[in-house]
Amino acid sequence: MATAPIAENDGAGAGNCLAFSGHAMAHNRFDQPDGFGFWHPQSGRIVYLSKARIDRSRADRGSFGPNKTDRLGRTFGDVRLVGSRANAAFSAIAGPAAAFDDGRRWARLRNFARPPLKRTMDVVGSAAGLVLLSPLLIGIAAAIKLNSAGPVIFRQARYGLNGELFYTLKFRSMYVAKQDTTGVAQTRKNDPRITPVGRFLRRSNFDELPQLWNVLMGDMSLVGPRPHVPGMLAAGMPYEEFDTRYMDRHQVRPGITGLAQVNGFRGETTEEYHARMRVHYDLEYIRSQSTRGDLKILFQTVWKEFTKGTGY
Numbered sequence: 001m002a003t004a005p006i007a008e009n010d011g012a013g014a015g016n017c018l019a020f021s022g023h024a025m026a027h028n029r030f031d032q033p034d035g036f037g038f039w040h041p042q043s044g045r046i047v048y049l050s051k052a053r054i055d056r057s058r059a060d061r062g063s064f065g066p067n068k069t070d071r072l073g074r075t076f077g078d079v080r081l082v083g084s085r086a087n088a089a090f091s092a093i094a095g096p097a098a099a100f101d102d103g104r105r106w107a108r109l110r111n112f113a114r115p116p117l118k119r120t121m122d123v124v125g126s127a128a129g130l131v132l133l134s135p136l137l138i139g140i141a142a143a144i145k146l147n148s149a150g151p152v153i154f155r156q157a158r159y160g161l162n163g164e165l166f167y168t169l170k171f172r173s174m175y176v177a178k179q180d181t182t183g184v185a186q187t188r189k190n191d192p193r194i195t196p197v198g199r200f201l202r203r204s205n206f207d208e209l210p211q212l213w214n215v216l217m218g219d220m221s222l223v224g225p226r227p228h229v230p231g232m233l234a235a236g237m238p239y240e241e242f243d244t245r246y247m248d249r250h251q252v253r254p255g256i257t258g259l260a261q262v263n264g265f266r267g268e269t270t271e272e273y274h275a276r277m278r279v280h281y282d283l284e285y286i287r288s289q290s291t292r293g294d295l296k297i298l299f300q301t302v303w304k305e306f307t308k309g310t311g312y
Contacts, residue, residue, distance in 0.1 A: 117291060118221065125222050126215035133209060140171055140197075140206060147197040150176035153210055158227035163250045166219040168227055169210035173198025182229060186268050205305045211256050223294040224255025225282035226266070234275035242275060249282040252289070257301040259285040259293075 130137075141152045153169055160166040172179075178193035187194070187202070194202065201207040214220040220227065234242040260266065260281035269275040285293075 114289070114291075118289075118294070119218075121291065121294065122215050122221050126212040129209075129212045130216065133212075136206070137209060140201065140209075143197045144172055144195075148175055148195045154179070156181060156229060158229050159250055159254070160219055160227060161250060161253045163247055165230070166214070166227075168214055168220070171198075171201055171207040171210060173201050173207045182231070186233065186270070188268065208256055215256065219253070221253040221255045223257060223285075223297050224252050225249045225258050225285065226261065227254035232269070234269045235272040236270070239269070239275070239279075243279050245279055245283060249279060249286065251286055257297060257305070258282065259297060262297055262300040262304060 144152050150172060152172060154172040154174075155167045155169060157165045158168045173195060174191075174193045175195055180193075198207070211220055215222055228239060230240075232239045239246045258281070260278045263277075263281055265274055265278040265281055269278060
C-alpha cells in the first residue's frame, strides 16, 4: 500500500528520510523497493530509510548494517534490521481520517495526567510527612526556643510558580539580630550568623521541613527548582541579569529538593560555573520531569542530604 511522503530530510545521521504522519500504524515495519520504514517513537512518526544509506543509520536504539539480523531473523536485501521494534511489518493506512499515532497520543495523555498526578503526590507526601514527623518538628521547635531568642519559623519572600512571590517557611537557624530577611547575603561556610542548633539543622537540612506546609498549601512541590529570593546574586550580579534563562525555571512550582541539588549544585552561587549549572539542571528537570524521576530525586535527597549532611 502506498503512502505519500510529506517531508524529506537528507541528513547524514539518518540517511534519506521520508517522514509520514497522519496514518494509523498497526505494526512496526513496512518494506518498499528501495528501502524500508519503521516507527520512530521519539519523533512520533514513521521514518523511511533508503537502502543506499541505511548502513549509516541508527534509529530507535536499533543499528543498521551488513551481516546483522533482527530477533526474527528477517533481512532486507544485504542489510538486516536490529532492534526490539523490528518484530512485524508496517501496515500503513493512507488517508486524513487516521489523524493520530500511538506515540503522540500517549505523549498527550501523559502530559494531561502529569499535573494532577504530581499534585496528588505532593498533597499525600506533605500531609504524611507533617504527621509522621510531628514529634521531630516539635523537638526542633523546642530546641530553637531554648537556644536563642526569637521566633521558631523564619518567613521569606521567594519566587514561585510563574515568578509570583510567596512566603517560604524554614526553621530559624540564625540569630535574629544578624539574619538577612532579603536573602541577598548568602550563607557561607562557618557563617557566624548561624546558631549552634541552626548549624545542625542546616547540615541535616531539617531547617527545610516546614516547607512541607508550603507544599500542602500549593505554593511548592516536593520536587522542583529551589525557590530563590528576588535579586539573588550569581557570580556577583542579580541572577535575573546573570542568565537570560533564569526566569524560565519558574514554569513549575519550586521544590523542597530538585535535580540541581542531588547533582551537587546547592549552596553558594558566587562562582559562575556553579551558578550556571544550577540553572541548567533546573531547566533540564522541567524538560524531562516524570513521576519516576521525582521519586528518584526524593530517594537521592534522603540518602545524600538527610543521612550525610552536606548543607551549611
